[in-house]
Amino acid sequence: MKPLLLITNDDGIQAKGIRELIHLVAPLGEVWVVAPNGPRSAQSSAITVEIPISAKPMQGVEGATEIACSGTPTDCVKLAIDQLLPRKPDLVISGINHGSNASINVIYSGTMGAAMEGSLHGVPSIGLSLCSHSADADFSKAMPYFLDIIKQTLVSGLPDGVSLNVNAPVGDIAGCRVSKQAHGRWANEFEKHDAPRPLDYYWLIGDFNTLDREDKETDQWALDNGFISIVPIHTDMTHVQTMQKLQSDFKAFIDNP
């Protein structure tokens, strides 16, 4: 049986990035696209709990089954696996995102929220991003590398609960590096505007600063030096090293044995 590939994204089912991804993977298996019916950038792992979500079949790329969903990227993966797909997918691919999801941006990313959701369902999952927010971004130079990563992941699999955060620089590509998430921080995050009524409003802007710029093992270093970064990520947020400190700091009211 051909592998079943579930494709989603956070820029919406009509975005250039997902259209090019569908064409790229169409020869590899049975392709199902369940993606948001419009932009859902920076939705992280948000899910829709107060209203229902809808699913609407679309005319799409020949050979692929495409469904537009009113929910978030994470909703799309949940709905596809629980209700829409004929069987559990062999691979979830989210993207290609228009914009970087390297460093701490992984936590805000709807693209990566969808990939993490795939991994939580026990499916090897990959999020793909290009470091350009242009709606007409040129994905061509990254495509052969993305295809290598996808094909090899279909062969090798991933450990249970692990997904890949793959980011490509714009322009010529020096190669691929397995990386760790860079430590970064946003600053100057809002621009204040006047409203025509007594109310303040603010646009999110911001300057991203890498805090470990010299560390060649990070995804941000890879991107800054022309490499595609591949970061294996998981959803166990526990900071194990701090557990001991807490047992000491909180000893007056802690009941661990």
Next chain:
Amino acid sequence: MKPLLLITNDDGIQAKGIRELIHLVAPLGEVWVVAPNGPRSAQSSAITVEIPISAKPMQGVEGATEIACSGTPTDCVKLAIDQLLPRKPDLVISGINHGSNASINVIYSGTMGAAMEGSLHGVPSIGLSLCSHSADADFSKAMPYFLDIIKQTLVSGLPDGVSLNVNAPVGDIAGCRVSKQAHGRWANEFEKHDAPRPLDYYWLIGDFNTLDREDKETDQWALDNGFISIVPIHTDMTHVQTMQKLQSDFKAFIDNP
């Protein structure tokens, strides 16, 4: 100078959980509340990028400054620290959430998205939750424990980038345990309904299953046995153990030294 405490949540500034939290911490310092102007459950670390957000002063608890924001919980923390507060806060407290954020629910939680955002700004941050979705939930039994945790964190601090995911069971409390995040999975996630037009729609429901129920070190075990769980979490999602495997699996196209 008295410590500055930033309070937020994801159930909205009028929810019972945040109202009780404000009263609890009012004696501890200078209290600023910047919280969503309505429910934002399950918003994860979502941020608002396509429209501006507004901030509106509210009449609130005496001695506290309260501002209702049109954005997500994470937006609230960003806006407070970047624009609204007189100085960097000494502590961010998010909650008290109406509902559990234990196990993998941490990744969907707007309460915990806000706490993580505080930690990304270098501020010790705590997310507090009670395992009851009732709008009129009884927080009274958990309150003395929450107060201990807050006061001690003000004294001891937390490592840079670390926040606390604190969950309390309903009813009598056996004590507190420092825990790790339980491994869990949602199943049967949607209920399909008929629409009055040719469209399928779905409500998110689901059954939560703990996959490591016998592991006494997990937050879910603590809650199931009447304890408050305290899990230190961080936002570096890298699964370091898989980096080596990828360098081997992907060796045909990887350029790590």
